Each structure stands twice: as C-alpha cells, then as structure tokens.
Amino acid sequence: MPPPDTMFCAQQIDIPPELPDILKQFTKAAIRTQPDDVLQWSAAYFASLSSGDILPVKDRVEMPVATQKTDTGLTPGLLRILHKQLSSKININMAELEHKWKDLCLPKEQLQSILRLDNFRSKDEVEWLKFLALVCSTLGGNISSALKHACEILTEDPEGGAARIPFETFTFLYKYLSQIDGDIPETQIEGALGALQAEVEKQDGMVQPRNFLSSRCPPLS
Structure with a gap:
C-alpha cells in the first residue's frame, strides 16, 4: 500500500501562484550579487524578503576592485x-x-x-559614517580614492553621475581618515579644504570627485 502522500499525477501538485515570480526574482538577484556562499546568502535573502527588510542584493554584477592586493x-x-x-x-x-x-x-x-x-x-x-570611511579606505589605495568611493556610495545622484555629496560630509570624512592616517599635517588638510571651498560655493555646497581629484586641488595626503 503506497504512502498517503504519494503523488499520482501533476494535477495533485498545488503550486502557489506567486512562487514562479519569487524564484525568478531570487535567481536574478543571485546572478547580480554573485555570493561566495549561496546557501548562506539565500537564507539572508529570504529572511529579508519575509520581514520586509532591504534585500542583500547588488544593483548590478561587478568585479572585485583592482587596487586590492588579494580578492x-x-x-x-x-x-x-x-x-x-x-x-x-x-x-x-x-x-x-x-x-x-x-x-x-x-x-x-x-x-x-x-x-x-x-x-x-x-x-x-x-x-556608521566612520565605519563607511574605513571600509572605503580598504577599497582605495589612498585617501583620495577612499573619498571617491565614499562619494559614489553616499551620493543621491544617479549611477554614473557627478557623485556629489555635501561639503560638510566630505570634510568630516576627510578629517576622520586623515586622523586615522596620522601623518598628514593640519596645514595640508586645511589647505586642501580651503582650495575646494571656491568650487563648492559654485555647486550649492556640494563637492564631487572631479573637484578633489583635479590637479588644481592640493594633494589630500
């Protein structure tokens, strides 16, 4: 005698109507994010989906940062x-x-x-802002590169845009990273910020990477 839960035909299988779309979105998210541990990431994905939290999903597929010595x-x-x-x-x-x-x-x-x-x-x-700055410093090879990453993450500009952030936020991040570095003179820090101030005034109090990466800006470090 067969077990009571034996399926005799496909019509007996009740598939929730929302399941195909859930699996489709999950597959697309996994492809974009490329997690190292699919099972661990999947558990986090569905836990976030169930609770309505922000999903651990990248906006697009990307490669590891080239400046890192190891992946x-x-x-x-x-x-x-x-x-x-x-x-x-x-x-x-x-x-x-x-x-x-x-x-x-x-x-x-x-x-x-x-x-x-x-x-x-x-x-x-x-x-959080201090932790973000420290993580950006591990992605970039120097303070300028770290601040560029920070701008691209903190900005409200669309991806590929100017990556502007408030000058007040930039100043906080720059001074904090300089403090962690410990070898940048205060006169150099104030000189760089002073040179950027003129550009900032033309941009409604915002600064973008091209401002501090320009040859016209004194070195940040």
Missing part, C-alpha cells in the same frame, strides 16, 4: 548594500553589523581588522 570579496557594490541596510541610524549595533556582514558572505577576520583601525572592536556600537 577579499569586498566590493563597492557590497558596501552599497550595507549602506542601504544600516545608514538609517547614526550608530549601528555591533551585533547587527556583524550579522549583515556575514549575510554578504564577507570574511569575519576582515571586519575585525577594519574595526581595529579605530579601536571599534571594544565597543558595542560603531558610528
């Missing part, structure tokens, strides 16, 4: 996901940050290394 898996696209998920708060609970980092299949050791740059490892919370 750590960290990319601007993954950092952009973290920014969407966490930037609604000024300070982020460390446990939540670790959870979101793990969801993106990023190495725990790399997170700990970043946190040690400003002794965040010993704290229960981390200021």
Whole structure:
C-alpha cells in the first residue's frame, strides 16, 4: 500500500501562484550579487524578503576592485548594500553589523581588522559614517580614492553621475581618515579644504570627485 502522500499525477501538485515570480526574482538577484556562499546568502535573502527588510542584493554584477592586493570579496557594490541596510541610524549595533556582514558572505577576520583601525572592536556600537570611511579606505589605495568611493556610495545622484555629496560630509570624512592616517599635517588638510571651498560655493555646497581629484586641488595626503 503506497504512502498517503504519494503523488499520482501533476494535477495533485498545488503550486502557489506567486512562487514562479519569487524564484525568478531570487535567481536574478543571485546572478547580480554573485555570493561566495549561496546557501548562506539565500537564507539572508529570504529572511529579508519575509520581514520586509532591504534585500542583500547588488544593483548590478561587478568585479572585485583592482587596487586590492588579494580578492577579499569586498566590493563597492557590497558596501552599497550595507549602506542601504544600516545608514538609517547614526550608530549601528555591533551585533547587527556583524550579522549583515556575514549575510554578504564577507570574511569575519576582515571586519575585525577594519574595526581595529579605530579601536571599534571594544565597543558595542560603531558610528556608521566612520565605519563607511574605513571600509572605503580598504577599497582605495589612498585617501583620495577612499573619498571617491565614499562619494559614489553616499551620493543621491544617479549611477554614473557627478557623485556629489555635501561639503560638510566630505570634510568630516576627510578629517576622520586623515586622523586615522596620522601623518598628514593640519596645514595640508586645511589647505586642501580651503582650495575646494571656491568650487563648492559654485555647486550649492556640494563637492564631487572631479573637484578633489583635479590637479588644481592640493594633494589630500
């Protein structure tokens, strides 16, 4: 005698009408994001989908940053996901940050290394903008490159646009990274910011990468 749950024909299979679209969107998201651990990422994807949270999905397929000496898996696209998920708060609970980092299949050791740059490892919370700046510094080879990544993530301009951010935010990020670097004279910092001020006044208080990457701007570091 066959088990009671044996299927005798296809008509007995009840497929929820929304399932095909859910699986289609999930497949497209996985292709764009290219997670290192598909099972771990899938669990995070469906947990976020179920709770209505921001999905751990890249906007597009991307390659690892060429300036990195080794492929750590960290990319601007993954950092952009973290920014969407966490930037609604000024300070982020460390446990939540670790959870979101793990969801993106990023190495725990790399997170700990970043946190040690400003002794965040010993704290229960981390200021999001400062953490973002530190992660950008691991993507870029110098402060200028780190600030360019930060502009592209923080901007409200469309992708491929000017990547403008408020000069006040730029100043905060630049001074913070300079403090972490520890070898940039205060006169150099103020000189670079002063030189940018004239451009900023023409752009409604906004600064963009082409301003501080221009040969007309004094070196940031």
